[in-house]
Amino acid sequence: MGSGNSETDAGVADDMIVDGRIILGLKTLRDHLGCTLHEALDAYVARYEVLRRERPADFTTSHEEYWANFYS
Template sequence: MEQLPESVDRKILDRRNVQAIMEIVETTGCPLHQAIDVFSQRYEELRRDRPDDFKADPGEHSRGT
């Protein structure tokens, strides 16, 4: 995969998915459907490699209590 700016990772980690996808389109010049594929791949990599860096989902705080 093409190297993405750190700002894309930050948006993904902050759960700002639409903004992340739009930045992928802008920085790579790829069409939207391809940007969504790139986003999905990068999301999975970050989930695997940096799970603790993801911003908490508002509903996660009440789960399991």
């Protein structure tokens, strides 16, 4: 994975993650981190879990609904 500041990197796709725009969030992470799709997916899921824990009211769908039509 490309180098970067983890403090800055952590929130680069937050709006997309909260809004459920998974593909756009993955693209943003790939571009920002300079990483593979698999690494971007790992980063996305990790950040999703943090946001679900820290900002649960910001999500409009359940965990199951969020991932319902996404196959990786």
